[in-house]
Amino acid sequence: MAQGRGSAVALGLALLCLLIHSEIANAATYVVGDSGGWTFNVAGWPSGKRFRAGDVLVFRYNPSDHNVVAVTAAGYGGCSAPRGSRVYTSGNDRITLARGTRYFICSFAGHCQAGMKIAVTAA
Structure with a gap:
């Protein structure tokens, strides 16, 4: 009987791995700003795109000219980076989206x- 439970656990783990792999396989990668990259006037770039949790945003830019800062809605609206905000500076930053804005x-x-x-x- 213990072997039967072990088989059920193994099957459950295999199904879980398959589900996770399927979600990762469906994730999309988006280059922010498309061929122009992360630059001025990209605020409308997300319009018409359907993002999902697990999708990856790639920010491409010259790090001596720009950066990427993850901010709150207030920081976005006020164009300010609150203390403690995550700052990206590689020029080729990859950020995986979670559900939400x-x-x-x-x-x-x-x-x-x-x-x-x-x-x-991201939905």
Whole structure:
């Protein structure tokens, strides 16, 4: 009888792995700003796209000219990066989306105000 329970647990784990693999396989990768990359006037870039939890955003930019900062809705609206905000500076940042809305800005002076910000909602 113990072997039967062990087989059921193994089958359950195998199904769980298959489900996780299937979710990962369905994840999409998006280059923010498409061929123009992370630059000015990208605020409308997410329009018309359907993002899902697990999708990956790739921010491509020159790190001496820009950065990417994950901010709150207030930080997005006010173009400000609150203390403790996560700052990305590689020039090729990959960010996996969780369910909900994520906000990103460039914190270089005037860049966010020039439209270098996006809000992305993942289902």
